[in-house]
Structure formats: C-alpha cells, structure tokens
Amino acid sequence: MNFYPNLLIDKIKNQNFLKYEFIFSLIFNLSLILILDFLNINLLFFILIFPLINIFIIYCCKNFSNKTIHKIALNSSATLIILSIWLWLFFDQNLNSFFSQKFSIFLIPSLHFDILLGIDGISLLFILLTNLFIYLCIYSLPHYQKKFHEIIIYLFILQWSVLAAFSVLDLFGFFIFFETTLIPIYFIVLIWGSRERKVRASYLISIYTLFGSIFMFFTIMYLYSKVGTTNYIHLLEIEFVKQDQKLLWLCFFIAFSAKIPIFPLHIWLPEAHVEAPTIGSVLLAVLLLKLGTYGILRFCLPLFPYGTLSHSCWVNILAIISVVYTSLIAIRQIDLKKIIAYSSVGHMNVVLLGIITLNVDNLQGAIFQMLSHGIVSGALFFCVGSFYKRYKVRSLKYFGGFMRTYPVLSVFFLIFSLANISFPGTSSFVGEFVILLGLLGNNSLIVFLASINMITGAVYTLWSYNRIAFGNFKNQMLKKNLDLDRIENYIFLILLYFLILMGIFPNTFFDYLQLNCSWIIEYAKLRSL
DSSP states (O other): OOOSOHHHHHHHHHTTTTTTHHHHHHHHHHHHHHHHHHHTOOHHHHHHHHHHHHHHHHHHTTTSOHHHHHHHHHHHHHHHHHHHHHHHHTOOTTOSSSOEEEEEEEEEGGGTEEEEEEEOHHHHHHHHHHHHHHHHHHHHOOTTOTTHHHHHHHHHHHHHHHHHHHHBOBHHHHHHHHHHTHHHHHHHHHHHOSSTTHHHHHHHHHHHHHHHHHHHHHHHHHHHHHHSOOBHHHHTTOOOOHHHHHHHHHHHHHHHHTTTTOTTTTTHHHHHHHHSOHHHHHHIIIIIHHHHHHHIIIIIHHHOHHHHHHHHHHHHHHHHHHHHHHHHHHHTOOBHHHHHHHHHHHHHHHHHHHHHTOOHHHHHHHHHHHHHHHHHHHHHHHHHHHHHHHHSOOBGGGOOOHHHHOHHHHHHHHHHHHHHTTOTTSHHHHHHHHHHHHHHTTOHHHHHHHHHHHHHHHHHHHHHHHHHHHSOOOGGGOOOSOSSOHHHHHHHHHHHHHHHHHHHOTHHHHTTTHHHHHHHHHHHHHHTO
C-alpha cells in the first residue's frame, strides 16, 4: 500500500514550486541556524543527524522527478556546508579541553555502553572537506542518471558515516563508522560502474577493507576486555605495557594501511578507480583514503606511542617502497584514472612519512597535505569525468588537440596537474615542502627517496597533459559540444579557489592544527618514555 500523500505530490509537481529554490534555501538555512542557536542545540549533533534526515526525505520523494530530487538533495547538502562553516566560525582553537561540541549516544544504557563524539581543529577541517565534496558530487550528477534517488541516498549514507568517523571519540564507534563507509562505496561502484570489471573492483574493495578490519575489531575487543572501555578520552589516561603497545599498534596499522593504501595492500585502489563512476573515484580519493591516515594520527600516535617508535623504521621503508613503486608504475599507464590513482598512493605515503616521525611540523604538514590532496585529486577526477563525457574513453591514445577544441577545460586541467606535482603557489607545494623539510632533520636518505615522487610525478603528469592538450588532433573522436558547461565551470572554479587559497594563505589552516598537533606529539613523546 502506498502511504505517500499523492495529491500533495501531484500538486507540487504541477506547480513551479522550486522556481525560487535559492531564496527558499537561504531563508531556511538562516532560520535553521537561528533556531539551533536559540534552543542551544549541539551543532555537531545536528550536523551528524542531518544526513539521516536527508535520506528519509529523498526516500519519501522517490516518486518525484529526478530534477526535483536533485534540487532537494543539493539544497540539503548546501545546508550542511553552511552549518559546518557556522561551526568553524565559532570554533575556539585555543580550547583547553581540546574537544568541543561533545555529546554521547547511549547504545546499551543498562551496560553504560555509550559512544562519545566531539571535534577538534583537525576533525573540523575534515568535516568541511567532506561536506564540500558531497555537495559537489551531488551537483555534478546528471538528471538522466539511472536510479537517481538511490545514488543520492548512498551519497548521504557515505556523508553520515564519514562525518561520524571524523567526529567519534570511541574506538568501537570509529570501527562501526569506518566499516559503514564501505557499504555506499561498494554499491556506487557495483551499480554505477562503467564496465563489467566493476564486480571485481567491488569485490577487491570489500576484501582488502575487511581484511584489515578483522585486526582492528579483535584489538578493540581485547582492549575492552582489559580495561572495560573503548572511550578514547579514558584510554588516553591508561598506560599500556610496551610490548602490548607494539602489538596493538601493529593491528591498528594493518587496518589503516589497507585504506591509505600501502604496498602491497594497494592493489584494490587502481582497480576501484578505473571501474567507479566519476563521483565514486572522487569520493574514494578525497574521503576514504583520508580515513586511514586520520586513524593513525588520531589513535595510533597518542594511544600507543611506543609502538609508533618501535615500528617507525620498517613503516618508513614500506612508505618509501610505496612511493617509488607506484610512481614508476604510473609512468607506464595510459589510463588517466590509473595514473591519478597511483599518484594518490604516492602522495598518501608521503603523508604517512610525515605522520610517523613524531614531529609537530611534520604532522601539521601531513594533515595539510591530506586536505590538499583531497582538493587536487578530486579536481583531477572531475576533469577525467569531463573527458569521458565527451570522448567516452579514458585511454591517452584516443586524446589529442584539446587545447584547440576545449581550451578552458585544458587550462583547468593544466592548473590541477601542476598542483599534483607540487608546483609552487599551489596547496600541494606547501604540504609536501613542510613534510620534506621536517624529514630532512631526521634522515636525508628518506628525503631523497621521497622526492622521487615529485620527479616521477612531473614526468607522467606533464607527459599526460602534453598528450591530451597538444597531441595529434583526433577529429574522429571530436564531439560537438561546449567547452565547459555551467556545472563543470562552477565545480572547477570552487576547487581552484581552495587550491590557491591553501597555497597562498596556508596559515589560515595551520592555525587550526597547531594546538592539536602539538598536544598529540608532546603526549606521544611523554608516554613513550
């Protein structure tokens, strides 16, 4: 039986109800902020619950046209961005308690089992990154997309789980949300992937993620049996035996290394990127890879600092192998998505080098580079999506002469490609420069080997761009459409703005990281003695 109010739905469909949706959205957002402020409602709680409300709304509106659903989803995701900015504007980075907006969710009240959530300067920046890219992904979706309301629902599920993972202050809660992110990305690749190998790609994502998660789950259960809690704040007060720290750190690291990913657990990533739709590739690179490095800096460093020091040598070796190997493999690729995927592995392992050294400047640079990589890789995958929309292929051998046919798209792709090789003035330059400068004081050999990522990156990036923009003109592949449409221009301009902002004014972001990074490193060093 259909419980929808069909008469009301038909009335809304027949009227031009969303003609002034921007004005309605603005009034709604301002009213919502005033109401939340007046009622003194925890803003983080509302940000986390809002994607679930959106899921319910989209499901109830599934009989609407795709265009109407798209506008509803877009306005809802814009609301989350505005709420996140409001949270950022009134966030005090000098808090003595380090975590603000804290609240608990009681799962089993009789056992006093609850999940604590809260934010600091680090998680706040990742919340902003998450909400920005969910909005851009929804905005980029064409109305003719098959199963339109379903992909919107999966995007909101992913948004909710990632936001919760960046906010949770409980190991078991983090495990739940960490695993929940697998569900929407699995179905996005499986249902909306472009080729038959999408089944294999979905399978690889599941296997590698679940393989690492087994170690995390049993480690969390062990901790709960030993100390009776998985609360992050309480665990920080417990001094673990050094031998236990080494084993516990290793189990957590295996789970996170499959997400980063580190050689040899990187095999799933290129396959997933190639088979995923554009938004799937964007979200994999921007959000899911960050969960791995975020887990290491949030949990491994302060909880098990002796384990970090004990394992740092072979972790550095694995990270360097990952950087060099994936950089050399990327040179041999002709599929644009694979090139960017292998490039992402290299950049994320440079981030790992910055995290593992237990240095404040390195940690700040690593987090900044995580944010920068999200912007750059997301922009590059959107560019590949634009190429695919016009040519229906991603192989470099079919591209050529884009500067003549699509000059604006070619210029955007050039800027994002330069950012990918850490060109001065871009955000990537700041992040990698700070990391390498900090590593120079520890081991110059590591700096030299890590710099290979920048050299080889310039080789495959500039070669790819030269082939696309200035190669032989492929008249038989040319599609007679506009250079960039309104949606593409809007997305690229937003990402370009943040790319330049982070490159020219990095202190705007470092100010939110200084106190928390100093606390993590000082606390880790104190407990490792």
